[in-house]
Amino acid sequence: MAKAPVLTPQAEDFPRWYQDVLNKAELADNGPVRGTMVIRPYGYGLWERMQAEMDLRIKACGAENAYFPLFIPESYLTREAEHVEGFSPELAVVTHGGGKELEEPIVVRPTSETVIGEFMGKWVQSYRDLPLLLNSWNNVVRWELRPRIFLRTTEFLWQEGHTAHATREDAAAYASRILHEAYADFMTNVLAIPLYLGIKPSYDRFAGAINTLACEAMMRDGKALQMGTSHELGQNFARAFDIQYLDDQGQQQLCWTTSWGSSTRMVGGLIMCHGDDRGLRVPPRLAHIQSVVLCIRDEEGAGEAAARINEELVAAGVRSRLDAQVATPFGRRSTDWELKGVPVRLEVGPRDVAEGQAVLVRRDTGEKQPVPLTDVVATVQRVLAELQDSLLAEATAMRDERTADATSIDEVLEAAATGFARVPWSVVAGEDAAAELGTKAVTVRCIQRADGTVPADEGEDDLYAICGRSY
């Protein structure tokens, strides 16, 4: 019985391969409107876990969840000049409501700085109200020219955080705290995706920001994906929305605000970073199904043994599921679970029951090992922990191997053809250099210090730019 090749994640086929994983692993379909997306239950399970883990970290940073409207008066957007300019080409605008043309068009939020700014202005009166730390899980619409499922959909699901602070230093520290303690921690330790952290070049900031911090990850084809951003908005939005406070000297002061976001794009990043030619590989800490107990045939006590093993795993806190669909051939079921990336599979058949064991299969390596029935729970827990670490180690090794040091624009272009280039910032600073890199679709992904930490601004000495092609 020959095994058919399932997927081939080679560079030139990468978009196709990505789409195949999405389809075959039952993650998402394209929506009815171009650029929209339907997330299937399995894909949503992954997203829910991402949301839960991210939400924990955001709350640990002190922010609280709130809810704001989908509709924004067009006039709000126009209050911050750079913000409108940046977003107006991609707005969806509602011109009619209740069967009548509206006096003022309403935009569907592309992001919520403006509405939230409006309410922060009402809520903040005194220095005692600061910092005001808000987060919102919602969906936003940006009419992008080239949508791509999970990575850049017209409508997308994300969290956006918005905070107001008394001083520039507080705001900057908080934007950085979110980048490190929420985003980088989650992406590195849960998604097992290693990151380059840094600031964006000034010409590539969020519309209306005075500084943009970013997490950049490398996908298996060597291209970059921006996994999350955190912005210092200075006093731009505070001025536009009158977010002021009375300080302890009785003086009116303008607040300093931040905003930060991460989206369902992370699901795309997960696929493109950890996927292999058998489908998705989900890191155990993320997986909503960490192990599946696959009953091969319901004979000679195998069905009962499989159910019992599953119960033991669940009781021990493992997110485990029983697959007793014995009417479906074994090969089909094992392949399906592999496509979906379930980290550990336990095969239980009559032969195993006779020998008092189960066969444990690791998704990352495909390695199979017999495990005594008495030892299943402990072994699964150990393997899950190992697998989490080895996915991160593998992704980190790939990224490092494909990140080359460069000293000139030519060297950057050469390195970026297959991965990233790390080059002194002075070599690629400025828009002229950016234009030259752009001829080969290469961009500065982020700017960091020599030791990889995040600089305060691009004027510091001894900075390096991470350059690459991106999604």
Place this chain on the structure above:
RNA sequence: CGGGCUGUGGCGCAGCUUGGUUAGCGCGCUUGACUGGGGGUCAAGAGGUCGGGAGUUCAAAUCUCCCCAGCCCGACCA
């Protein structure tokens, strides 16, 4: 908006260059039997305005013209 490409059963494709009986293949689907430790096997079936329109011809999936839709690359971007 530029540059390329593709439209053929539910899905993926071949056939088109060089027009020729009844348009094929894989997957999926239906029924039955056998199976079952890696997308099983065998048998029997269902399923098609060949994107649309016009033209050339004895004859068009195939050639010509027009239209429509979608995809990819670039510009925009979480």
